[in-house]
Amino acid sequence: MPSWTDSLRFAFQPVVNLTTGGVAALEVLARPETGDILAQARRDPGLDGNLAALAIRAAAQWGTPLPLHVNVFAGTPADLGGLGALRNAVQEAGRLPWEVTVDIGPPYTHVPHQALLEAVGQLREEGFRICADGVGDGDAPLRLLSDMAPDLVKLDVSLLLRPAAVRAMRTLCEQLGGLLSVEGVETELQCAAVRAAGAQLAQGDLFAPPSRRPTADVYVPPQPSSLTGAPLTGPSVRQFVRPAALLPATASAARVRALLTGSPEVSGVLLVDLAGVPVRSVHRSRFLLSMSGRYGHALYADRPAAKLGDPPRTVGLDATAWEVLDVVADGGRDRTSDDVAVVDRYGRCVGVVRLADLVRALAESRVEEAAGLNPLTRLPGSDAITQEVDRRIADGRTFALSWLDVDHFKRVNDGAGFAAGDELIRTVGRALQGAASGSTRVGHIGGDDFLVLTDAELLDPLAASMLDARWSAGGHAVTLSLATVLCAPGSVSDHRQAAAFLAPLKQAAKALKGASWVLGRAGLPGHEIRRGSSPARAQAGGPVRG
Numbered sequence: 001m002p003s004w005t006d007s008l009r010f011a012f013q014p015v016v017n018l019t020t021g022g023v024a025a026l027e028v029l030a031r032p033e034t035g036d037i038l039a040q041a042r043r044d045p046g047l048d049g050n051l052a053a054l055a056i057r058a059a060a061q062w063g064t065p066l067p068l069h070v071n072v073f074a075g076t077p078a079d080l081g082g083l084g085a086l087r088n089a090v091q092e093a094g095r096l097p098w099e100v101t102v103d104i105g106p107p108y109t110h111v112p113h114q115a116l117l118e119a120v121g122q123l124r125e126e127g128f129r130i131c132a133d134g135v136g137d138g139d140a141p142l143r144l145l146s147d148m149a150p151d152l153v154k155l156d157v158s159l160l161l162r163p164a165a166v167r168a169m170r171t172l173c174e175q176l177g178g179l180l181s182v183e184g185v186e187t188e189l190q191c192a193a194v195r196a197a198g199a200q201l202a203q204g205d206l207f208a209p210p211s212r213r214p215t216a217d218v219y220v221p222p223q224p225s226s227l228t229g230a231p232l233t234g235p236s237v238r239q240f241v242r243p244a245a246l247l248p249a250t251a252s253a254a255r256v257r258a259l260l261t262g263s264p265e266v267s268g269v270l271l272v273d274l275a276g277v278p279v280r281s282v283h284r285s286r287f288l289l290s291m292s293g294r295y296g297h298a299l300y301a302d303r304p305a306a307k308l309g310d311p312p313r314t315v316g317l318d319a320t321a322w323e324v325l326d327v328v329a330d331g332g333r334d335r336t337s338d339d340v341a342v343v344d345r346y347g348r349c350v351g352v353v354r355l356a357d358l359v360r361a362l363a364e365s366r367v368e369e370a371a372g373l374n375p376l377t378r379l380p381g382s383d384a385i386t387q388e389v390d391r392r393i394a395d396g397r398t399f400a401l402s403w404l405d406v407d408h409f410k411r412v413n414d415g416a417g418f419a420a421g422d423e424l425i426r427t428v429g430r431a432l433q434g435a436a437s438g439s440t441r442v443g444h445i446g447g448d449d450f451l452v453l454t455d456a457e458l459l460d461p462l463a464a465s466m467l468d469a470r471w472s473a474g475g476h477a478v479t480l481s482l483a484t485v486l487c488a489p490g491s492v493s494d495h496r497q498a499a500a501f502l503a504p505l506k507q508a509a510k511a512l513k514g515a516s517w518v519l520g521r522a523g524l525p526g527h528e529i530r531r532g533s534s535p536a537r538a539q540a541g542g543p544v545r546g
Contacts, residue, residue: 011210028055053089060093077119097127106138157184241351276348280309377429379444416474
């Protein structure tokens with residue numbers, strides 16, 4: 001009697017890393033040739049769990065070393081209290097749980113949330129990674145999404161038409177410590193929009209359509225020269241994570257050799273304990289060189305591969321690219337090409353980063369940064385500041401955006417000469433940098449105009465440092481004007497709106513006599529005069545104070 005599995009086939013679609021251009025994982029997709037088995041699985045948790053197990057077995061038949069994504073409906077783990085069939089299939093395939101991501105998809109309606117959260121907790125405790133699938137095009141409640149704290153959130157490409165929603169989801173992922181992926185990408189324009197939205201992963205026919213056999217052959221449009229959205233402290237290591245080749249700590253040298261020779265793209269193998277914590281790192285070239293010696297195979301084949309390995313070098317998921325370089329620099333020169341293991345808060349390996357990826361990205365970042373620096377002050381221009389403004393808006397942070405300039409700067413140039421004017425601008429720029437603290441960002445947008453982005457509590461000391469100082473050019477005393485707009489969460493939608501609120505405050509500050517400071521609040525009328533006086537009041541001897 002024919003079984004329902006006879007008409008079931010599986011396809012594999014790569015999930016790509018948009019920074020490295022490599023394949024991060026393979027999603028295993030059920031493709032029934034007849035019938036509507038997926039609709040039945042939606043109603044039958046046992047059947048759905050069996051489909052996930054069959055997906056693992058289908059991947060095992062091809063022997064792919066890449067991490068896997070398998071799909072289940074939200075009601076399945078909630079009803080089963082776990083995925084026993086999936087767990088057994090992973091074990092039988094010789095896979096480790098942390099190499100498998102469970103994509104939990106809608107519908108969530110009528111699913112007992114507490115039962116789902118308990119099942120997610122159990123899966124995570126066993127080492128499985130959790131993905132919230134179909135977000136934005138389904139019925140996943142935000143509260144449930146937050147409580148699940150998924151390692152990955154997958155958005156449908158249609159949500160790109162609502163960039164504010166995508167930015168909000170990216171912020172949520174950052175807060176939860178997860179990654180953002182976009183599904184269904186079909187054009188290079190969509191890929192550019194995905195990158196601009198800050199997503200780290202993507203999948204779709206543009207990169208590679210679903211195929212009957214696993215493939216790592218993908219097309220990824222070139223990364224723009226700037227790391228848009230990367231924090232000024234350095235891009236996050238999450239952007240560069242590649243799949244790790246993992247084997248048990250007890251694996252023999254022969255088993256490691258078979259993996260390396262059968263997978264030329266693998267640069268090294270991490271040997272992990274039962275909890276998934278790296279214990280030894282096996283470098284491809286050094287290992288194969290030891291094995292290829294005259295007696296290498298005879299000496300080592302049946303011995304533990306750990307004897308030919310080195311202590312692993314690890315970084316946490318929250319590390320920056322610069323911190324990874326510090327880890328590499330602390331090691332011996334003979335290990336500079338070793339992969340660095342990226343571990344979660346439990347110490348379990350979630351992937352590796354390669355030095356070449358980091359160096360290339362950081363070099364591009366520095367070139368782009370240098371191109372954007374003002375040649376006079378070597379400070380970044382307006383682009384760097386406005387990008388950071390947009391990040392803080394997306395993060396829901398209160399911030400202060402300030403504009404500062406030299407009063408009557410044209411007179412300075414005309415009276416003292418352009419060289420004295422240039423030296424004054426350099427001095428002001430250095431003083432601003434020296435006064436900046438914490439998360440303050442300083443930019444030089446040209447001429448005598450500077451932008452300062454900081455937290456509200458850092459405003460007073462910064463203003464005092466700049467406005468209390470005595471400034472001069474060519475022996476002539478000069479003063480500075482400062483205008484600030486305070487932006488509370490929700491008061492501005494982007495940097496353009498913040499700049500629009502700042503413009504009239506700049507004019508108000510320039511209308512005052514002497515060193516001046518005007519402060520306003522986005523969306524609210526009026527402003528406060530913190531320093532300076534109006535010419536009419538000044539003549540009467542009464543300075544205006546805020």
